[in-house]
Amino acid sequence: MSNWKDALPSAAFDYIKGRKLDEVECIIADLPGVARGKAVPAAKFEKQSEFFLPNSIFFQTLTGSWGEAAGPEGWIEPDMVLKPDMSTATAAPWTGDWTLQVIHDAFGRDGVTPIPMAPRNVLKRVVDLYHQKGWTPVVAPEMEFFLVARNLDPAQAITPMMGRSGRPAAARQAYSMSAVDEYGPVIDDIYDFAEAQGFEIDGITQEGGAGQVEINLQHGDPIKLADEVFYFKRLIREAALKHDCFATFMAKPIQDEPGSAMHIHHSILDSEGNNIFTGPQGGETDAFFHFIAGLQSHLPSVIALLAPYVNSYRRYVKDHAAPINLSWARDNRTTGIRIPISDPAARRVENRLAGMDCNPYLGIAASLACGYLGLIEEERPDKQYRGDAYDGDEDIPGEFRVALDLFDEAHKMHDVLGPEFARVYSIVKRMEYSEFLQVISPWEREHLLLNV
Structure with missing residues (x-):
């Protein structure tokens, strides 16, 4: 992701211009719409093109319990491949340091097939x-x-x-x-x-x-x-x-x-x-x-x-x-x-x-x-x-x-x-x-x- 900052939306680019970016929040919406993901140092984000979360985040209820929806493989919690959509990069202006948020899309292990339970993928399908x-x-x-x-x-x-x-x-x-x-x-x-x-x-x-x-x-x-x-x-x-x-x-x-x-x-x-x-x-x-x-x-x-x-x-x-x-x-x-x-x-x-x-x-x-x-x-x-x-x-x-x-x-x-x-x-x-x-x-x- 070399020169990724140059491709940021204008508001995100202006937010960090002349400042040291500390952190990037890599997020995805679960079924209720709660932001799930990882916060990573900006230097690490710069070097990664994807990260991983278990598909079980889409089987979780709002209270933290789990629906028995794992499918024929059983409850093995395989990782999804999460790739950033850099057009969604935006500031997190309430934080104490200089932080960006980036929404990610969820794919299967091949990195190509969209995870069908991911709400953003459902909307993209329609x-x-x-x-x-x-x-x-x-x-x-x-x-x-x-x-x-x-x-x-x-x-x-x-x-x-x-x-x-x-x-x-x-x-x-x-x-x-x-x-x-x-x-x-x-x-x-x-x-x-x-x-x-x-x-x-x-x-x-x-x-x-x-x-x-x-x-x-x-x-x-x-x-x-x-x-x-x-x-x-x-x-x-x-x-x-x-x-x-x-x-x-x-x-x-x-x-x-x-x-x-x-x-x-x-x-x-x-x-x-x-x-x-x-x-x-x-x-x-x-x-x-x-x-x-x-x-x-x-x-x-x-x-x-x-x-x-x-x-x-x-x-x-x-x-x-x-x-x-x-x-x-x-x-x-x-x-x-x-x-x-x-x-x-x-x-x-x-x-x-x-x-x-x-x-x-x-x-x-x-x-x-x-x-x-x-x-x-x-x-x-x-x-x-x-x-x-x-x-x-x-x-x-x-x-x-x-x-x-x-x-x-x-x-x-x-x-x-x-x-x-x-x-x-x-x-x-x-x-x-x-x-x-x-x-x-x-x-x-x-x-x-x-x-x-």
């Missing part, structure tokens, strides 16, 4: 299917999260962070600039970290929950945007810790408050760079409706990826800023599928179902996979919903186990995402669900201990 049809998918994710008081005891409820005024962050203050000012120092560091990492923020707003913030990103390549969300989760957490609070991406961290979503906007370009959702005269095309229909038909089968934990289903509550069905409409935030106001060239489809707790690679891959199947099968959507979609029927799985059952039955979807990924994901997530069932909640102790 994007490649679009490319084979002459299409280029474009996405724009929106990230919602809460800034909360430090919580060191899981038995205690999560509470809003203390603002500059000395009062806890207030709820029901959507779009309030004063509310954002309450935690302005955290927001300032988020901006500073993002600038150091070369990320462009399209906007930051106060959401409806107490201490709930939304960050919008510029539209672009799905893999690049998933990388950015992966990085953003870490930088936001680090910014919060600097100011004695936590940032949480739980789908529903605070009782009676709205949940946090990762809305995904989609458009598709043809080989000439034209939006296939818009016709020559500016009208809506068949492809536009096929994509919507794909979301309506196939989203139920991937809710287990968009809402990957038991807590995720607490977000889908009527009249609490999250969808309860798969209706679609223009400029209507009560529907699961929304068509925002835009000029014809920017026509896009917004999927409002994904929670911020999902792995960004898997959430974007699943959403694109649904639209892809709709395009390929030339499906037609239901009629546009008129009015408040909370008055409609609920057709989103109400719990994680049901969502996993739907995922297991979705063989067309497995072909798009990868059958081996689907097999491993189901095993690991069922293990997590089993672990959850062993935990007795405060509600159960309060109401069942002496009353049943």
Whole structure:
């Protein structure tokens, strides 16, 4: 990797210019989206073209247990070959020394065959299917999260962070600039970290929950945007810790408050760079409706990826800023599928179902996979919903186990995402669900201990 620093993205190059680079973090996202890897001295990174981790990192639950998903070889934990994607090199500006992060891709022992369980590889697989049809998918994710008081005891409820005024962050203050000012120092560091990492923020707003913030990103390549969300989760957490609070991406961290979503906007370009959702005269095309229909038909089968934990289903509550069905409409935030106001060239489809707790690679891959199947099968959507979609029927799985059952039955979807990924994901997530069932909640102790 001689002269590797000369090929760094401009922001990373500028960050270390004139300084002694100390360390490089070689990272990869596991199934939950946690960064796994190794930190190595910069001098060692310069000499290596790859490193190794056992494939078992993709069999691990969020709690640290292991799903029995090793396959026919048995539990031998063979090494994967991890190769750096230098286009992802970025600063780690919160560290005490000069450090870069680099996302790696996972390959088999031959160094060529992609590991099918790796979330970034799953997204690449879906994007490649679009490319084979002459299409280029474009996405724009929106990230919602809460800034909360430090919580060191899981038995205690999560509470809003203390603002500059000395009062806890207030709820029901959507779009309030004063509310954002309450935690302005955290927001300032988020901006500073993002600038150091070369990320462009399209906007930051106060959401409806107490201490709930939304960050919008510029539209672009799905893999690049998933990388950015992966990085953003870490930088936001680090910014919060600097100011004695936590940032949480739980789908529903605070009782009676709205949940946090990762809305995904989609458009598709043809080989000439034209939006296939818009016709020559500016009208809506068949492809536009096929994509919507794909979301309506196939989203139920991937809710287990968009809402990957038991807590995720607490977000889908009527009249609490999250969808309860798969209706679609223009400029209507009560529907699961929304068509925002835009000029014809920017026509896009917004999927409002994904929670911020999902792995960004898997959430974007699943959403694109649904639209892809709709395009390929030339499906037609239901009629546009008129009015408040909370008055409609609920057709989103109400719990994680049901969502996993739907995922297991979705063989067309497995072909798009990868059958081996689907097999491993189901095993690991069922293990997590089993672990959850062993935990007795405060509600159960309060109401069942002496009353049943």
